[in-house]
Amino acid sequence: MASTGSKFTIFRWLCTLLGLIFYVGDIGSDLLLSVQYFRNGHVTWAALTLVFVLIASVCIQMFSYAWFKDDKKNEENDKDLSTCHLIGIHALQIGILTRYYQLLKKSFKALCSSKTQEEEPLRIFTLATDLSMLRMFETFLESVPQLILQVYIILEHNHRSNLQYISMAVSFVNIAWATVDYRRCLRRSLPYVNEMPSGIPTAVYLSYKVFTITPRILSLTLFIMLSTFSTLAMALIWLVATIWAFVENTEFCTSRVLEHLYRAVVGFILVFTFFNIKGENTKVPMTLYYIFIVCHNLAAPILLFLLKPESEGTDYFLPIIFFILLSNSLGLGFLGLYYSLLHPRRPEEDEVDGMEKRKPEPKTRLDRFLQI
Structure with a gap:
């Protein structure tokens, strides 16, 4: 059904x-x-x-x-x-x-x-x-x-x-x-997709998102503490993500101006977490995305320690490093658990972030929504 x-x-x-x-x-x-x-x-x-x-x-x-x-x-x-x-x-x-x-x-x-x-x-x-x-x-x-x-x-x-x-x-x-x-x-x-089950699958998916977004928030905060000019690097990440949305040629809005705004918003979301913007196979993009994100998250406390050594004496430095390490590990663990065992899919469904291999052509706005 x-x-x-x-x-x-x-x-x-x-x-x-x-x-x-x-x-x-x-x-x-x-x-x-x-x-x-x-x-x-x-x-x-x-x-x-x-x-x-x-x-x-x-x-x-x-x-x-x-x-x-x-x-x-x-x-x-x-x-x-x-x-x-x-x-x-x-x-x-x-x-x-x-x-x-x-x-x-x-x-x-x-x-x-x-x-x-x-x-x-x-x-x-x-x-x-x-x-x-x-x-x-x-x-x-x-x-x-x-x-x-x-x-x-x-x-x-x-x-x-x-x-x-x-x-x-x-x-x-x-x-x-x-x-x-x-x-x-x-x-x-x-x-054309199965409904997401409640209970353990929902809890695991929530854990995956929370434990990947939270260290992202902390690491970006540490970059800003290192230098307010690090916001320019964040803007660069947003720009790259937005360009990817343009390259993917999303067709979400009926207005060209709103479509550009939509791609900019998608780019901003991608700074913090991954979304499948066209419902296509995203194994490689998702893998590359989280490799970059984890490296970027870990670079924040390392650079803060090297360039601002007085931060080591603060009461928050070690707990934040520990939390970033633990949260990244848990988040990626829950990600792997969800998509390997708990992701709702039909027997004939290909591994394309939950979308069938031969998904119908988009007819409504819902078909063009972010898929993951």
């Missing part, structure tokens, strides 16, 4: 509500933290905290508006959402909240109705997958940079506050939640 044929359960409805709470909590805690920094005279920190929120919000609102317009042309969207309404809600930066409202409303009606049409679960899962994709964009454009910034402030400037810790905790939970929720939503929305 295709994953899209499954019903939208009460548990999934509650998970959607929980995702909304995480989203609001993440944005709200960062905004409060920005205000706190400003009141304490840390204008630069306040500005950076706020900038990350605004950049992520503007980007995802642009994609959300474009997808609403595309769906409206295909008569998949609510007819009461006129172009003026769409412009208004996205100009007010509440497009994601509108999507949450629509999903919660439609799925609740489906749960309460005893005569749900066959196409209704597919529509609901499509809404959920669109939302999960936007949430993942927001996570890597806002939550991950926020974590790097806050860890840098704590380690380099020894500035700590309860609100800081709350913001970091919510951002971390948001990263874990958005990554796994996107993976599960996408797989159950595509008819």
Whole structure:
């Protein structure tokens, strides 16, 4: 049975509500933290905290508006959402909240109705997958940079506050939640792949992502502590990843301008974790990617020790080195375990990150989403 044929359960409805709470909590805690920094005279920190929120919000609102317009042309969207309404809600930066409202409303009606049409679960899962994709964009454009910034402030400037810790905790939970929720939503929305099982496979996949993204955050923080000019090297990594997206010739958006923005966003995500951007065989690119990432992660504490030897006397240096080593090892271990034993695939399916060897030509937006 295709994953899209499954019903939208009460548990999934509650998970959607929980995702909304995480989203609001993440944005709200960062905004409060920005205000706190400003009141304490840390204008630069306040500005950076706020900038990350605004950049992520503007980007995802642009994609959300474009997808609403595309769906409206295909008569998949609510007819009461006129172009003026769409412009208004996205100009007010509440497009994601509108999507949450629509999903919660439609799925609740489906749960309460005893005569749900066959196409209704597919529509609901499509809404959920669109939302999960936007949430993942927001996570890597806002939550991950926020974590790097806050860890840098704590380690380099020894500035700590309860609100800081709350913001970091919510951002971390948001990263874990958005990554796994996107993976599960996408797989159950595509008819030619098996749905991702819950339980151990989901836990292992989550562990793989968490234990590879976390040392990435710490190593990039150490590079910034070594020199703020290391951000130029990060920009170079982003540029290379973006060029790869251009070389792969992604065809995700109907607008050329948005397609370029999409490739830039994908490039930014690839700075922190690997995604299959076209649903094709990625064994070699993934292997090369993680070889580079591990080497880059390990280079951070080594260079910090050689070029800034006074850091060795700090209370954080050895624990961070140990954690980077352990977390990288665990992350790659969970990666190998997941794709060798737990990855949902059919008997005839080729090892192409979960996609069949002869995958249908992309017909909908879902078919063009990041695949891993």
